[in-house]
Amino acid sequence: AQTVTQSQPEMSVQEAETVTLSCTYDTSENNYYLFWYKQPPSRQMILVIRQEAYKQQNATENRFSVNFQKAAKSFSLKISDSQLGDTAMYFCAYLDSNYQLIWGAGTKLIIKP
Amino acid sequence: DAGVIQSPRHEVTEMGQEVTLRCKPISGHDYLFWYRQTMMRGLELLIYFNNNVPIDDSGMPEDRFSAKMPNASFSTLKIQPSEPRDSAVYFCASSFRGGDYGYTFGSGTRLTVV
Numbered sequence: 008a009q010t011v012t013q014s015q016p017e018m019s020v021q022e023a024e025t026v027t028l029s030c031t032y033d034t035s036e037n038n039y040y041l042f043w044y045k046q047p048p049s050r051q052m053i054l055v056i057r058q059e060a061y062k063q064q065n066a067t068e069n070r071f072s073v074n075f076q077k078a079a080k081s082f083s084l085k086i087s088d089s090q091l092g093d094t095a096m097y098f099c100a101y102l103d104s105n106y107q108l109i110w111g112a113g114t115k116l117i118i119k120p
Numbered sequence: 121d122a123g124v125i126q127s128p129r130h131e132v133t134e135m136g137q138e139v140t141l142r143c144k145p146i147s148g149h150d151y152l153f154w155y156r157q158t159m160m161r162g163l164e165l166l167i168y169f170n171n172n173v174p175i176d177d178s179g180m181p182e183d184r185f186s187a188k189m190p191n192a193s194f195s196t197l198k199i200q201p202s203e204p205r206d207s208a209v210y211f212c213a214s215s216f217r218g219g220d221y222g223y224t225f226g227s228g229t230r231l232t233v234v
Contacts, residue, residue, distance in 0.1 A: 040220045050227065050228050051227050051228075052213070052225035052228075053225075054222040054224070068202075087181075098163070100218060102218075103178070106151060106215075106219050107168070108165075108167075108223065112162055113162070
């Protein structure tokens with residue numbers, strides 16, 4: 008069965024700094040999709056970024072980018088120029104062949120002014 | 121599009137009462153998911169539908185929980201009778217073609233059973 012592991016329960020950085028959140032996963036599949044979701048205090052789950060496993064190129068969305076290492080089964084999220092509004096829980100997720108998302112436990116990110 | 125719409129946003133009820141949570145998915149999405157989120161257990165998938173048909177309800181905790189999707193634009197999650205351990209945030213999410221572009225979540229219903 009697929010598993011997703013986020014090893015950092017909580018992180019905090021100063022505003023404008025760069026922060027990297029870690030995620031590893033386990034799967035025997037070759038084609039799959041990975042996601043990062045953000046859950047701010049408002050509790051809305053927001054899709055941040057998406058990666059297709061068969062694409063070598065790392066996904067980028069404005070200040071958010073990933074470092075996808077397929078062989079290592081690693082999918083880290085980098086947030087550049089962090090802002091106060093980035094304070095949230097961040098979840099890494101894997102889409103399995105039954106179209107179900109397998110979730111990591113989450114990393115609580117605090118951006119300090 | 122207004123996104124996935126859930127109601128109510130908050131619900132407080134007494135133990136033993138029936139609770140009905142509602143969800144309107146994004147138009148054109150063919151998958152609908154019901155999740156429960158608690159501090160202890162994180163995000164749990166309860167049930168999901170494809171084209172209004174329930175596909176997997178193995179996450180439904182027990183017979184007190186039931187879900188329906190009578191048409192492509194509406195789904196309900198019902199708890200009868202409710203218990204304090206059902207207190208959680210319940211999310212509805214929808215996706216197109218199984219979710220390879222991600223799920224879109226509603227804003228959730230915070231249920232408190234006293």
